[in-house]
Amino acid sequence: MKKTILTLAAVGAIAAPSLAADDIFEFAANTAEFDNIRTISQLYERLDEAVLQYCDRLVDRTQVDTCHEQVLTSVVDQFDNQDLSDLHARSTGSDESLELTSRDDGV
Numbered sequence: 536m537k538k539t540i541l542t543l544a545a546v547g548a549i550a551a552p553s554l555a556a557d558d559i560f561e562f563a564a565n566t567a568e569f570d571n572i573r574t575i576s577q578l579y580e581r582l583d584e585a586v587l588q589y590c591d592r593l594v595d596r597t598q599v600d601t602c603h604e605q606v607l608t609s610v611v612d613q614f615d616n617q618d619l620s621d622l623h624a625r626s627t628g629s630d631e632s633l634e635l636t637s638r639d640d641g642v
Contacts (some may be wrong), residue, residue: 558593
């Protein structure tokens with residue numbers, strides 16, 4: 536079984552020119568790709584590259600990073616898979632389970 540995700544870049548934050556039908560990001564994944572961490576990691580790498588190519592085509596060079604971050608997060612959320620979400624959080628440094636500590640060097 537395949538799950539296909541369709542999404543648009545967040546136009547409010549990304550000054551993309553008028554969007555056409557072919558500007559919709561489409562990504563499909565087989566349910567077998569969610570079977571284990573290895574296949575989820577491979578899926579995430581494929582997704583990350585596809586989103587980067589999509590944003591590179593859609594927006595100005597100065598907005599590619601913002602587009603990439605927003606679209607990737609949106610697509611990961613739409614898949615609604617905890618392991619994929621956890622991998623995304625670790626990959627982007629947004630893992631809320633990390634506890635940051637400060638260090639007082641006496642300076």
